[in-house]
Amino acid sequence: MNTTKNSTLRKMLTRKVVRLGVEGLKTPQEVIAYGGSLLEQAGKVNRQYITDMISAYESLGPYIVMAPGLAMPHARPGGNVAENGISFLQLKTPVAFQHSFNDPVKIVITLAGASDDGHIDLLQDLSSFLGGEGVIEQLSQITSYEELMKII
Template sequence: MTNDIISEANIELKVRANDWRHAIQLAGDLLTRGGHTTHEYTQEMIQAVETLGPYIVVAPGIALAHSRPAPSVIKTGLSLTTLVEPINFGSEENDPVEIVFGLCATDSNNHIQIISRLVEFLDSEENIEFIKRCTDRRDVYLAINRVEEGV
């Protein structure tokens, strides 16, 4: 599938994180291993939350870790990590977080399609619950990427 918004290798399910920094590190490591970013980008994502607060916790239980386009981004990409035990990021409205996405973009417009397709997928509470309980990354990969195909 050439229109995938996430690759299967960029999905890791049911992992343990010590705190929100570690949760972002896990999502960032997937982006780095997938050839999307350098390790510096992960530190930039963490620094963004340290500077701006938990703005990345975009919905109940869901964080979208990201930073600005930078030389540390090689190509636009998305990663997904689910946590065995939810972690507090400091968001009064949306903590604790169980699902952490990592997003990187080469420019400010390059990620719009990924975000819109991801939002479409996450618009269904059923899909969110599926991600939270799923243990097979292939199933998650297929579910997220079939959005555009209308399946």
């Protein structure tokens, strides 16, 4: 349906950066670190970027929980991002980020933008995909990578 529209997301979400039914993460910090570590392993960001995302959460608060059940951790590039990237986590046990109305978090899309505005297209794609009716609910129920690719 949205083949052309979301081809960027599809290309970015390789198996390497997607984890479904993730268990054992209990705090927002652990969640952000795990989402970030997938980007690090994929060569998109360095360790400092992960530290920056965690400090951003701690100092700026839980506003990265953008919609019910969905968090999008990120930090400013600060030279720590090699290229734009996203990783995808589906949490088996939802984690509270202390957000006033959008907790608990089930889906985590960790975002890295390489420059101040080079990620605008990516943000646009994410916003139009994730803003679709029932998409977050669907994402929290899929059980395979193939299903994810079907939805995107």
